[in-house]
Amino acid sequence: MMKNTFVLTALAAGAVTALSPRPACAEFAIHDGDRVVLLGDSITEQRLYTSYLEAYTLTRYPQWHLTFRNIGWGGDTAPGGLNRAQRDMLPLKPTFVTIDFGMNDHGYKAFQQDIFDNYVDKQTQLVTLLKAQPARVALLTPQPIEDKRPDPDKDVRNQSLRKMSDGLRDVANKQEVLFVDQFDPYMTVMLKARQADPNAVIGGGDAVHPGPAGHTVMACAILKGLGATAAVSSATLDAATSKVTAATGCQITHLQVSGGVVRFTRKDEALPLPVDPAAEAVTKLIPLLQDLSRYELKVTGLTAPKYQLLIDDQPSATFTAQELAQGCNLTLTAGPITAQARQVLALVVEKNNTFFNRWRSVQLFSLPDWAKNPAVEASRTQELARLDGAIAQIETKINAARLPQPHSFVLQPATP
Numbered sequence: 001m002m003k004n005t006f007v008l009t010a011l012a013a014g015a016v017t018a019l020s021p022r023p024a025c026a027e028f029a030i031h032d033g034d035r036v037v038l039l040g041d042s043i044t045e046q047r048l049y050t051s052y053l054e055a056y057t058l059t060r061y062p063q064w065h066l067t068f069r070n071i072g073w074g075g076d077t078a079p080g081g082l083n084r085a086q087r088d089m090l091p092l093k094p095t096f097v098t099i100d101f102g103m104n105d106h107g108y109k110a111f112q113q114d115i116f117d118n119y120v121d122k123q124t125q126l127v128t129l130l131k132a133q134p135a136r137v138a139l140l141t142p143q144p145i146e147d148k149r150p151d152p153d154k155d156v157r158n159q160s161l162r163k164m165s166d167g168l169r170d171v172a173n174k175q176e177v178l179f180v181d182q183f184d185p186y187m188t189v190m191l192k193a194r195q196a197d198p199n200a201v202i203g204g205g206d207a208v209h210p211g212p213a214g215h216t217v218m219a220c221a222i223l224k225g226l227g228a229t230a231a232v233s234s235a236t237l238d239a240a241t242s243k244v245t246a247a248t249g250c251q252i253t254h255l256q257v258s259g260g261v262v263r264f265t266r267k268d269e270a271l272p273l274p275v276d277p278a279a280e281a282v283t284k285l286i287p288l289l290q291d292l293s294r295y296e297l298k299v300t301g302l303t304a305p306k307y308q309l310l311i312d313d314q315p316s317a318t319f320t321a322q323e324l325a326q327g328c329n330l331t332l333t334a335g336p337i338t339a340q341a342r343q344v345l346a347l348v349v350e351k352n353n354t355f356f357n358r359w360r361s362v363q364l365f366s367l368p369d370w371a372k373n374p375a376v377e378a379s380r381t382q383e384l385a386r387l388d389g390a391i392a393q394i395e396t397k398i399n400a401a402r403l404p405q406p407h408s409f410v411l412q413p414a415t416p
Contacts, residue, residue: 036067036069040101041101042073043210045070047352059341060271079105098140103145106164119167123171136178137175138225141179142164152190186214230293231248232295234295234297237264251406252266260413264409271341272341274344299411316333318414362384365380
């Protein structure tokens with residue numbers, strides 16, 4: 001992570017800047033300069049949890065140079081992933097790889113020792129292959145199957161997946177690579193939801209392929225397992241004295257308090273986590289914002305009961321004075337800042353869809369022998385180059401979109 005040293009500087013009245021270094025990220029599994037490859041089955045191929053993981057990293061560390069490539073394949077298993085490693089994975093020259101297999105490996109049946117042994121063996125071989133590159137590895141467990149039943153933990157398929165996950169933990173320990181359990185966190189959320197409604201479905205999608213909400217639960221568990229941190233930035237202001245009392249990960253300038261209205265300019269070092277709008281409701285089930293996106297504003301010394309927050313003159317949210325005194329997380333309510341983060345996510349999705357088309361529809365498109373000829377292969381080469389250019393253009397847009405910008409903040413008494 002690029003390190004900056006900041007000094008707390010007192011400026012003229014009404015213009016105070018307070019800064020401190022962003023928290024060290026040495027424990028986060030993804031590093032500046034990484035080429036991240038995400039290997040897995042159809043759940044990875046959905047390009048949901050993988051896009052959320054990518055968007056978190058890009059927005060939290062906007063100065064890092066990173067590439068992400070998703071090579072999930074529907075119906076795949078650990079043996080299948082090993083068999084196609086030379087074709088699909090190693091040419092990408094990964095420095096960090098996440099591997100998410102197990103759902104198809106267990107055969108959708110009660111636990112069988114021979115299936116388990118093959119799964120453990122092939123996962124071990126995958127890790128050995130990658131470590132020789134060298135590439136760092138994170139082994140991800142599958143998430144549980146989410147059928148509509150009050151006791152998903154008693155489903156023999158989930159009991160089998162739990163044992164497969166335990167075996168994966170042993171592989172990670174023996175091979176000294178990162179292990180990430182998303183099975184237990186997802187199951188915990190499911191069981192909690194079933195207590196209120198025996199037929200509750202948290203993930204959307206189908207029993208095996210969650211929708212955006214389920215993939216958000218998965219991404220939260222995975223990111224925490226990778227060592228992701230919660231802090232985005234925080235600012236504490238005292239309206240009574242017109243002073244910035246603390247700021248971390250952001251600059252606060254041009255602070256003015258007049259007529260009960262608080263005005264200031266804020267520039268952050270990072271953007272808040274872009275939460276998929278289709279999955280926003282899941283933040284009520286899991287501590288996603290608390291654990292992964294603390295984009296905070298705290299204002300003391302306010303006198304009106306409620307305040308409206310405007311960012312760049314756009315109404316963003318309304319808070320009570322007590323809420324502001326305690327501190328508010330603005331991740332979902334920061335108007336143009338929230339919109340900018342979500343634009344990064346939208347561009348990430350566009351890039352991943354374009355790469356998927358390049359890889360599956362062009363690079364791996366197979367013609368029958370009678371149709372093969374040099375002209376067709378020349379057209380393939382031309383189309384690959386065109387798509388590579390399109391991907392590069394989208395990544396340029398992503399790198400521009402993830403850079404934080406200064407924004408004007410206004411807190412004014414809310415009209416009853």
